[in-house]
Amino acid sequence: MTSPLDVHSLAGPYSLDALDDIERELFEDHIIACETCAVEVAELRETAAMLAEPTWAVPPPRLKTAVMAQISGTRQSLPSMRPPTRRTPALRWRHRSRSLVAAGVAAVVAAAGVYVVQELRLRDQRIVAQAETARIESVLTAPDAKLRAVNVDGGGRLTVVTSDNRDEAVVVLADATEPGPDKAYQLWLIQGSTPKSAGLLAPDQVSGMRLVSGVRGTNILAMTIEPAAGSLVPTTSVKAQVPLTG
Secondary structure (H helix, E strand, C coil), X not given: CCCHHHHHHHHHHHHCCCCCHHHHHHHHHHXXXXXXHHHHHHHHHHHHCCCCCCCCCCCCHHHHHHHHHHHHHCCCCCCCCCCCCCCCHHHHHHHXXXXXXXXXXXXXXXXXXXXXXXXXHHHHHHHXXXXXXXXXXXXXXXXXXXXXXXXXXXXXXXXXXXXXXXXXXXXXXXXXXXXXXXXXXXXXXXXXXXXXXEEECCXXXXXXXXXXXXXXXXXXXXXXXXXXXXXXXXXXXXXXXXECCC
């Protein structure tokens, strides 16, 4: 049974529907009078809504098109017969037909091979994505999870959920303004006065989620606009900074 002192820690599991019936009833009674937990649940649910499972890819249409084209455009080879001493037009046609069939089979095998490689790559990407999703959920539901949010200079909001026990943070950027041509938002972990890159967003990305490791002992998570390739240290003014202590 959760004690009254740590009922606030149920905000994360409640947001992901990870409580049993008794804990859910306890927290729902608590949240009626706790504005802090109500706001935290709203923020966490918005964050959790971005955890979309990747979907399996369907076979590429060009593979089916290639197969059907080869079937309809290539005649079946005739049963082999002892070749006459002189190559007749019929024999030349059978030889050409067999060559076309062989070429068609090779084309289909090549197309299938490309598809298999693509499927394996997608499977690997899905495994990585599922593992990261599990890590994100573990941060959001951690007993020591802390949520902090600030407005981004120029528009948007930066939300950070940290867990010192897991040494990780979930960072959510929402509705920021365009960073500009050949520019991108870059995240930084700052310990003392030393910044360390915590991830570079895509050049056109103004919303998104990022899992950041190594947050224990850092003071600030900051965000700047940098060249699209990223920077070793911040080169522009800070657009948002979230204190990770206190």
